[in-house]
Amino acid sequence: MRYRETSKIVRLATRDAGVLSAIAKGALRPKSRFGASLQPLSDGVVEIYLSPHRELHTLAEFELTHLRTSLAISLERYTASVALAELMLRFAPANPHPESFDLLQGALSILETSPSEAVEVVALRMLWRMVSELGFAPALDRCVRDGTPIGAEGELLFSAAEGGAVCTRCASAVGVTRLGPGDRSALDALVDPVRELPELDTRHGRAHRRLLERYIRYHLADGAELPALQFWTRAETARA
Numbered sequence: 001m002r003y004r005e006t007s008k009i010v011r012l013a014t015r016d017a018g019v020l021s022a023i024a025k026g027a028l029r030p031k032s033r034f035g036a037s038l039q040p041l042s043d044g045v046v047e048i049y050l051s052p053h054r055e056l057h058t059l060a061e062f063e064l065t066h067l068r069t070s071l072a073i074s075l076e077r078y079t080a081s082v083a084l085a086e087l088m089l090r091f092a093p094a095n096p097h098p099e100s101f102d103l104l105q106g107a108l109s110i111l112e113t114s115p116s117e118a119v120e121v122v123a124l125r126m127l128w129r130m131v132s133e134l135g136f137a138p139a140l141d142r143c144v145r146d147g148t149p150i151g152a153e154g155e156l157l158f159s160a161a162e163g164g165a166v167c168t169r170c171a172s173a174v175g176v177t178r179l180g181p182g183d184r185s186a187l188d189a190l191v192d193p194v195r196e197l198p199e200l201d202t203r204h205g206r207a208h209r210r211l212l213e214r215y216i217r218y219h220l221a222d223g224a225e226l227p228a229l230q231f232w233t234r235a236e237t238a239r240a
């Protein structure tokens with residue numbers, strides 16, 4: 001974001017120092033040493049003066065290593081990538097967390113190169129993986145309220161607010177989404193990184209995006225606004 005006349009404040013996901021905010025002084029001046037390198041979703045090596053007692057640090061250098069131009073020219077790839085980055089920047093732990101950093105970087109690279117018909121399921125898989133990496137994996141094989149094992153067959157009663165599957169006894173106490181066998185198996189596959197990605201038609205893809213958004217909103221964000229995630233959820237998917 002812009003800061004005063006000539007500076008920018010940037011939010012950075014770093015591997016060694018976690019997620020932080022830094023001021024890039026003079027970044028908006030025509031001859032700034034940052035040039036045009038401070039672009040959303042780009043990779044680089046940063047030099048930062050850390051202020052131990054302040055929230056805002058100072059960006060000394062940003063050496064751009066990868067400008068993800070193929071994300072910027074496709075609305076679908078871009079909205080999914082920004083939603084992923086938003087999740088990371090909002091919910092990564094305060095301490096350095098290389099696992100989520102590596103996941104974000106890897107996911108952006110996959111989104112750059114996935115065939116266009118796979119972008120939606122890849123994005124769903126990567127967002128669920130990020131949710132899990134940040135410590136909020138949904139429980140799918142036992143009731144999230146009382147631990148009752150959930151049978152592997154049939155429909156799944158899923159509560160976004162509770163954080164996963166609920167048994168029939170608990171279902172009456174909480175709002176549930178009923179997932180038929182097809183949607184249930186697609187969700188299992190999206191959440192499990194070693195499973196093959198499911199195929200989703202437009203209607204089911206949209207339902208899965210909404211389910212994921214609800215899960216994040218209730219379970220991680222506690223109702224707070226997540227504009228990038230909401231935009232991705234509502235965007236029409238362009239399919240051949």
Ligand SMILES: [Zn+2]
Pocket residue numbers: 143144145146147148166167168169170171
């Ligand atoms: Zn239960």
